[in-house]
Every structure is written in C-alpha cells, then in structure tokens.
Amino acid sequence: MAAIVATDLSKTYRFHRKAPGLRGSIASLFRRETLETRAVDGVSFAIEAGEVVGFLGPNGAGKTTTLKMLCGLLYPSGGAARVLGHTPARREAAYLRRIALVMGQKNMLWWDIPAMETLLLHKEMYGLAEAEFRRTTDELAEILEVGHLLRVQVRKLSLGERMKMELLAALVHHPEVLFLDEPTIGLDVVAQGRVRDFLHRLNREYGTTILLTSHYMDDIEQLCPRVLVIDRGWLEFDGALATLVERAAxxxxxxxxxxxxxxxxxxxxxxxxxxxxxxxxxxxxxxxxxxxxxxxxxxxxxxxxxxxxxxxxxAPVEEIIRGIFRPAADPVVAGGGRS
Amino acid sequence: MAGWESPAPQPRESLARQVVRHLRVWRQFVVMAFVREAEYRVNFFVNVFDGVAQLALAVATFLLIYQYTDEIAGWSRAEALMLVGIYRTVAGLIGLLIEANMMAIPGYIREGEMDFHLLRPVSSQFLVSLRRLRLDEAVNMAIGLGLAIYAGNQAGVRWSALGVLEAAAFMLCGVVLLYALWFATVTLSFWLVQVDTLDQLFFGLFETARYPVTFFKGAVRALLTFAVPVAFATTFPTQALLGQADRRLLPVGLGLAALGLLGTRAFWNHAVRHYGSASS
CATH class of the missing domain: 3.30.70 (Alpha-Beta Plaits)
Incomplete structure (x- = not known):
C-alpha cells in the first residue's frame, strides 16, 4: 500500500520585485511588481509503506518545499498530497501523531536543559503511556548509544550527539512516516555513519517509511534503494539508484x-x-x-x-549526480526556487 | 495507485481528554522552567532584584506626588499605593506566563522553529503562548500582592471573600485581554519581519496601568478601558477590593475576554494558513 502519494503536486511562491535604492523602495510602497516562482511543478510519485526513498536535487530544486507539503507545513498551490490516507495540510492531530520531521539544520530540543525533559514533553503532547514511553526511550537510547547523555544539558552535547537526540525526540511517539531534511549535515564521517546505521535499523525493525533529502551521496547510496531526482521543480527521475547511475553514467x-x-x-x-x-x-x-x-x-x-x-x-555516484545537474546550473533560473 | 483511502480508524479524542492532555503539557512546561532556572541561578536573582527595584521606583513616584496632595481624582495615598501593588501583581503574572513567549514568537517565525510547533498534535497557539515561564516573576508577583495587602489595610479595606473573588475576576479579564492584544500584535509578524517596535508600543500602553484609570479623562479613559483594557487589569480590581467597583463592568469584562480569546484564535489560524501558503 502506498503510504505517501503525491499527485501533480505544485507550489508557486509569489514575491515582489523592487528597483534598487531609495527611489525604488519608495516606489515599491505604492506599486510593486509581483513575480511568481514555481518551486514545485506537477510532481507525482507514490511511496510504499516501509520504503526508504532518497530525494536528490541541487539547492533550490524544490526538495524542501515538497517535503514541507508532505508533512503539512505548506499548502500545495496545485495537485494533492496524501500521507497515510490523510491530507497533510489539514494538520489533524490524528495525522500529526503518525509522522515526524527532523531537520538537520534546526533543533527542536530545548537548548539549555537536558534532552530528557523534551522527551517528557513529547510524552505529554503525544499522550504516551508511561510504560510505553520508558520502553521506547530505553530502546532508542541504547541503539543510538546516548543513554548516558539524556540528563546532560543539550548545549553541552557535540553536534553528532545532538543529532542523535533530535532523532530520539522525533521518534518517541513511533511515527510511521519519518521525513528527514539533511539529517547528517555538518556531522563528521563517524557520526554520519552512526546516524545512517540507525536509520537503516529503524526501517528494518520498525518498518518506518523514510523520505530523506541529503547532500551526502553516502547517505543515499547506503540507505535508499530508490531515489527521486528533482530539479527546478520537476521530477527528473524516479527509480532505483542503480538505474539512475546506469542512465547518467x-x-x-x-x-x-x-x-x-x-x-x-x-x-x-x-x-x-x-x-x-x-x-x-x-x-x-x-x-x-x-x-x-x-x-x-x-x-x-x-x-x-x-x-x-x-x-x-x-564512476563515483557523487560525480554522476553532479553530472546530471551540470546542464541545469544556470544560476539565474535555478535561484528562483527556495529550499 | 493503492493507498490508504481513509485514515486508519482512531478513537476520536474527547474534548475533556484534550484539555487534560494540554494541562499535562503545561505542567511539563512548569517543570522545564524549574530545571532551566536551576541552571541559571544568578540570572534568577538578578531578575528578582530588578523587579524589586522597579517596584521601589513606582512606590517612590507615588509617595513623591502625594507629598503635595492628599487625594488625586478621589484616590487617597494608600489607595493609590494599593493600585501600585495590584499593578505589580498583574505585571508579574504577565511576566510569569506570557511575556517571554510573546517576545519569542517573531523569532520562531524568522528562524523556522515554528515548523516544529505547527507539527505537534496540540494547539499551536497554546504551545507558542505558554511554553516559556519566567519563574522569577512569581517572586515579583508575591511582592506586589504583599504591597497591595499592606496598602489595602492602610486604606481600610474590609477583606471579604466576595470582594477578593470579584477583584480576581476583573484581574483575570484584564490579563486575558492584555494577552489577546499582545498576541494579536505578534501574530502580525507572520507578515512583518520586525515587530519589536510594536512590543514597545505594548509596554508603553501597559505602563499606563500603574495609574488609576480615573486619572484620565474622556476619550483616553474609554480607550484605556475598552480598546487597551488596562483598566480591567488594575483599576477595577483595586476598586473591587475597596468596595467601589461598578459591578456591571464584570460581565462586560468577561464578554470582552471571551471575544478576545476567540478573536486571537481566528486571527492565529488565519495567519498560520497564510504561513502555509507563503513561506518556504
């Protein structure tokens, strides 16, 4: 069964352009030129429950925008998204209990108190039973090897430790679908490997459906049998990583x-x-x-x-991917989308 | 494409259970505030000292004014001092529960942290309005309450359960209305990048609550009662304790407070929808 279905999904941003300088600023107070950018343009795909799918594309290609539409943060301008049978943008509590979003560049943990307190907050927000909460926390903390850090102030943790805590916090309520935006960004090679191993295990043992974006080809190679390549809002490729490599190189x-x-x-x-x-x-x-x-x-x-x-x-996958996007590297056009 | 045609059936959560869940979340906010305070003890005492110093300044101002007169617009020295105490109590309550949150909301939107708040299965307005507590303000609140009781005794207040209840109800209306006003202001930051100046406007208006609303005349008084409801926060509670309150104003206050909450809720939901269609 398809857990995530995007049908002709589109997102158009409107923004205003003004002439530079004081005169332009004053003029723009009265009359502004409205421009549109199609950040995502008619993207369709279906992801089965239990799949791990990698989302590839250059900056501004529409990856994050698509991810945000799927978790319910953004309203599609066109087309439809269905995740676990819900319409994400409605953000019903019943839906939000079944998904999780982790962003490598933003943290949800409270900075100046131990991570355990944030976990307890999630326990109350998601209405988890005590026994269930303890079991999940212990289990995940053991796999992630962070049990001894749960009572340490978050700001005193290393970047890698903090990312593992973010994952733990995102997973205490057993989400069925996990959206990951650059989960290994900024981590050293060892920490990246640990996070990857964990995600792999999460998928295998809990059957969690994972959709992730990453700049690191290692993430994609080791985790994602299937990749979606998006460029300038268009879905360029949907299939096995091996096929992509064959076709591109x-x-x-x-x-x-x-x-x-x-x-x-x-x-x-x-x-x-x-x-x-x-x-x-x-x-x-x-x-x-x-x-x-x-x-x-x-x-x-x-x-x-x-x-x-x-x-x-x-040829190295990284090189291949760079090869795919090279013809698209027109900075003026590619800069239109935001990620 | 095969998919979940409709969500897996889940027992629908009753309103009562939702309320209980939100209360438990709030209790965890309190716990987290204590844990946080323990990490920053010096900061805690500095803030308490700051609160005490502000109170002393306010008291000194009044004592100075009352050196030259026994009564201003019908308010004796002790009565005016009582109002200063009530003002401090309300300011402490706002500081304890909502001030830090209102200051933080524009940042959530700018830095993208709002995304996480919107993806929790709890009311996002509840979450962003109450997640941070400033415990040091509770001390200021207690000091303000102490001053109000001391000055009340000097002013010859006959304490009664009804009077206290009435004062508390007025105060509640005032706090809710001030929250609504402030929250509506920061909600604008979904459209505007900078709202810090609007915060200053709010503080400026709230400052007027240190003086009895009867010090002001005509249009300004009406403005401070209904448009910027500082009168409900300080003047009316003090009058209630003195047995001089206009009882007809209580239902008006409760009605306005309810309207304020519903209004901010509608505005917030509208703003979040806008965020969903315009942000990236």
Missing part, C-alpha cells in the same frame, strides 16, 4: 595491473584513445569505456601481458 572504469611493464607503443596500438602519458612503460593501465565495450576492452587488456589485478568500476 554510460561509462565504466576499467583498470589492470600487469606483472611486467607493458611498452607504451604496444598499449597504444591495442587500445586506441588511451591517454598513456609520458612513461615509456606502463605497469598499470586505467581507462573509461562505454558500458557495451567493457568486455571488449578487458579482453584487449588481457592480451597485453600477464595481469595481476583487473577491475571494472562504476
């Missing part, structure tokens, strides 16, 4: 390490187009080849001499 990297050096002239003759550099002899040869020619290239390499190591790799 038709090349693979083929590398071979030889037992004995291969003369450059021989290598050049076997592999036209090889950029061999200045060396007279080559011990390692690495080249990019179109997908359909990978087998052929590997065979030619094998004929060059005895091979110690041969590998065929995908």
């Amino acid at each position: 038709p090349h693979k990297i083929v590398s071979a390490v030889f037992a004995a050096p291969v003369p450059r002239a021989v290598a050049r003759a076997a592999l036209p187009g090889l950029d061999a550099g200045d060396a007279e002899e080559l011990l390692k040869i690495s080249l990019t080849a179109p997908r359909e020619e990978v087998a052929d290239v590997a065979e030619r390499l094998l004929r060059l001499g005895r091979i110690v190591d041969l590998s065929v790799e995908e």
Whole structure:
C-alpha cells in the first residue's frame, strides 16, 4: 500500500520585485511588481509503506518545499498530497501523531536543559503511556548509544550527539512516516555513519517509511534503494539508484595491473584513445569505456601481458549526480526556487 | 495507485481528554522552567532584584506626588499605593506566563522553529503562548500582592471573600485581554519581519496601568478601558477590593475576554494558513 502519494503536486511562491535604492523602495510602497516562482511543478510519485526513498536535487530544486507539503507545513498551490490516507495540510492531530520531521539544520530540543525533559514533553503532547514511553526511550537510547547523555544539558552535547537526540525526540511517539531534511549535515564521517546505521535499523525493525533529502551521496547510496531526482521543480527521475547511475553514467572504469611493464607503443596500438602519458612503460593501465565495450576492452587488456589485478568500476555516484545537474546550473533560473 | 483511502480508524479524542492532555503539557512546561532556572541561578536573582527595584521606583513616584496632595481624582495615598501593588501583581503574572513567549514568537517565525510547533498534535497557539515561564516573576508577583495587602489595610479595606473573588475576576479579564492584544500584535509578524517596535508600543500602553484609570479623562479613559483594557487589569480590581467597583463592568469584562480569546484564535489560524501558503 502506498503510504505517501503525491499527485501533480505544485507550489508557486509569489514575491515582489523592487528597483534598487531609495527611489525604488519608495516606489515599491505604492506599486510593486509581483513575480511568481514555481518551486514545485506537477510532481507525482507514490511511496510504499516501509520504503526508504532518497530525494536528490541541487539547492533550490524544490526538495524542501515538497517535503514541507508532505508533512503539512505548506499548502500545495496545485495537485494533492496524501500521507497515510490523510491530507497533510489539514494538520489533524490524528495525522500529526503518525509522522515526524527532523531537520538537520534546526533543533527542536530545548537548548539549555537536558534532552530528557523534551522527551517528557513529547510524552505529554503525544499522550504516551508511561510504560510505553520508558520502553521506547530505553530502546532508542541504547541503539543510538546516548543513554548516558539524556540528563546532560543539550548545549553541552557535540553536534553528532545532538543529532542523535533530535532523532530520539522525533521518534518517541513511533511515527510511521519519518521525513528527514539533511539529517547528517555538518556531522563528521563517524557520526554520519552512526546516524545512517540507525536509520537503516529503524526501517528494518520498525518498518518506518523514510523520505530523506541529503547532500551526502553516502547517505543515499547506503540507505535508499530508490531515489527521486528533482530539479527546478520537476521530477527528473524516479527509480532505483542503480538505474539512475546506469542512465547518467554510460561509462565504466576499467583498470589492470600487469606483472611486467607493458611498452607504451604496444598499449597504444591495442587500445586506441588511451591517454598513456609520458612513461615509456606502463605497469598499470586505467581507462573509461562505454558500458557495451567493457568486455571488449578487458579482453584487449588481457592480451597485453600477464595481469595481476583487473577491475571494472562504476564512476563515483557523487560525480554522476553532479553530472546530471551540470546542464541545469544556470544560476539565474535555478535561484528562483527556495529550499 | 493503492493507498490508504481513509485514515486508519482512531478513537476520536474527547474534548475533556484534550484539555487534560494540554494541562499535562503545561505542567511539563512548569517543570522545564524549574530545571532551566536551576541552571541559571544568578540570572534568577538578578531578575528578582530588578523587579524589586522597579517596584521601589513606582512606590517612590507615588509617595513623591502625594507629598503635595492628599487625594488625586478621589484616590487617597494608600489607595493609590494599593493600585501600585495590584499593578505589580498583574505585571508579574504577565511576566510569569506570557511575556517571554510573546517576545519569542517573531523569532520562531524568522528562524523556522515554528515548523516544529505547527507539527505537534496540540494547539499551536497554546504551545507558542505558554511554553516559556519566567519563574522569577512569581517572586515579583508575591511582592506586589504583599504591597497591595499592606496598602489595602492602610486604606481600610474590609477583606471579604466576595470582594477578593470579584477583584480576581476583573484581574483575570484584564490579563486575558492584555494577552489577546499582545498576541494579536505578534501574530502580525507572520507578515512583518520586525515587530519589536510594536512590543514597545505594548509596554508603553501597559505602563499606563500603574495609574488609576480615573486619572484620565474622556476619550483616553474609554480607550484605556475598552480598546487597551488596562483598566480591567488594575483599576477595577483595586476598586473591587475597596468596595467601589461598578459591578456591571464584570460581565462586560468577561464578554470582552471571551471575544478576545476567540478573536486571537481566528486571527492565529488565519495567519498560520497564510504561513502555509507563503513561506518556504
């Protein structure tokens, strides 16, 4: 069953433009030019219960706007959003009890008191029973390894510890759908890994449906079998990460390490187009080849001499994603949306 | 596309249960305020000292004025002092419950914290209006109440349960009306980025509550009674204790207070809808 359904979802922002300077300011008091930006433009997708889906796109592409429409903070200008059968923008208590939003750049925990107090506040807000609350808190605190920090003032925690607390606070009421906006932003590599492991476990053990945006491809690669790519308000791609990679990067990297050096002239003759550099002899040869020619290239390499190591790799995902958005990097147009 | 055609059936929460849940949330606000105060003890005492100093200044002003006269617009020295005590009590109550919240709301909107408040299954108006308590103000309140009782004895007040109840009711109306006025003002910050100057306007108006409304004449008095309801907060409670209150004003006050609450609720919901369609 689809937990999240977006049908032709759109969001248009209106803003005013004024001429620069004092004269422009005074003129704008009386007459303003109203402009519109389509931050999200007719986006449709469905996410099944229990899926983890990554939301990719450059800044201002409409990711956060879509996320906010799905959790109910923004009214769609067009189309419809349905989450767990509810219309999010109505923000009914029955709906809000079933979802959670975590934003990496904003904190919901009270800054100058221990996190436990905020958890207790959530217990009252969501009307959780004592036993249930204790069990969930203990369980999550153990997985996140923050049990000993629950009674420490939030402002004294490290960024990574604080993010884990934010997650804990967002999850005490057992939301069925979790919206995450850049949950690992600013964290060091170790902390990022921990948060990812936790989200993975949350999805596997509790079946929580997760929709996340992230700038870190590691997050997407390790967590999201499926990705949605949005750019300038348009849904450019919806499918498996592997398919996206295949489509966006038709090349693979083929590398071979030889037992004995291969003369450059021989290598050049076997592999036209090889950029061999200045060396007279080559011990390692690495080249990019179109997908359909990978087998052929590997065979030619094998004929060059005895091979110690041969590998065929995908181009790094991060590079691929950058490649997708490069044609769209027109700063004037892309700057129109806000995230 | 298969989906949840309608939400999973959930037992609908009765109004009584909702009220109980909100009360429990408020109790946790109180607990959190105590935990917070414990972290900032010096700050606590500085604020208490500040409150006491302000009170002393207000008392001194009145004593100075009354050196030259025994009565102003029918108010004797002791009666006027009693009003200063009541003013301090109301100011303390507002400081304790709502002041810090009203100052914080524009920030929630600017910094985006409002998003979290809007996604809780409790009334967002309740949440943003009451989540921060300033406990040091409770001390000021107690001192103000002490002064009101002391001055009341000097003014020859015959304390009765009915009089106290009546004064409390007037005070409640005044506090609710002042809240409504202030909350409506900060709600404007959904449209305006800066409302700090409007806060100053509010403080300026509330300052007038230190003087009996009968010091003022005609249009100004009407303004301070109905438009900016400081009279309900201080003058009428004092008069109620002195046995001089116009009882007909109590239902008027209660009606205005109810209207104020309903009005701010409607305005707030409208503003939140605007936020949903305009913000990012």
